Amino acid sequence: MLGGCIGVDESGKGDYFGPLVAAGVYVSEDNVDKLDSLGVRDSKRLSSSRIRSLSPLIRESFTYDVVTVYPKRYNELYSEIRNLNRMLAWAHSRVIENLLSLVDCRLVIADQFGDSYFIEGALMSEGKKIRLIQRPRAEDYPAVAAASILARDVFLQGLNRLTDKYGVVFPRGSSAKAVEAARVY
Template identity: 55%
Template sequence: MSTKYPTSTRWIGTDEAGKGDYFGPLVVAGVLVDDSIAKSFKELGIRDSKKLSDSRVRDLATRIKKTSLFSTVIIGPEKYNELYCEIGNLNRLLAWGHSRVIENILKTEQCAYAIADQFGDEKFIIQALMEKGKNIQVLQRAGAESDMAVAAASIIARAEFIQRLAALSLKYGIDFPKGASPQVIETGKEFVERYGKERLNEVAKFHFKTTKLVLAKTGDTQQSIAT
């Protein structure tokens, strides 16, 4: 069943990458499309980045950036942990990121509405929008990646996440895996043993329950780390 959106020739799609990954940043991206660009994206094979290989994601991200106005907000692990402690709610943190990319695009071009994948109450994004974003309609829908603008945003966000995670791996000499699997826990243990628990917030999202599992592996507890 197709979802009906407001009739408009231009709209913004937003999506994020890194939300469920213990290591690496949270990246939010927004892409502005019109009917013609959306059609060309469909012909190009643009779809939800989770259904694409990393190499394909990188290739498509390059093509999207040459075609459309876009914006990215990159929240590295240290800043992410700082903001999470300040905001105290992941949905509000996501809303902050989504609203920023919408605003950034609206500084250059205007459009009627923006579409985001469902992650919480729509009011989180609406409340987070500043002056230039207040006149735009924000729609959140489950499975919004079927929209070409949202799918394109998911690809740009994922490509940036992949690049940033690789940079962290190079910096610390540890191959940081995606997700929050048992392999992630073992990698976290290796990091703590090499660099110390105090530096875990440089590479990981500290509020994940994975942190307790990592520290338990090293014989320590999360409570012993000052946040």
């Protein structure tokens, strides 16, 4: 990893309930080993309780940014953008630009969710100067795995807020149970 990198990932894109979350984590060459010692890996391979315990450790040790799109704003953005991949690109690019204002980094690795031009086209002035690598299963990179944990933690917190507000445990994903719960609530 030459000079460090920013890893970016999202959570909530395939879920009926909860927010859409994009997160990014800057990892320098000097502190990449810390992620390994913490046990950081793709959030899909971790329990919710492990995600909750790792998230504050990542936040304390690394520069990060999170963009959360709650359902009301999601619906507003979707009516303007009309494409989930473009919304994800918008959120990813905000995270990247926010982190670039905090750290000097020219390499960003993102989990690929569509054509590469989605994120590239959404980047602003600072983002146009970076090398952006997009690939499926980018969570194999430690910085992207850390970002996936932060994104998942914020997503789970959003679901918990819904549970507290309505007194119902909303199902994750977009299963028939989730669709039925949406009809009821």
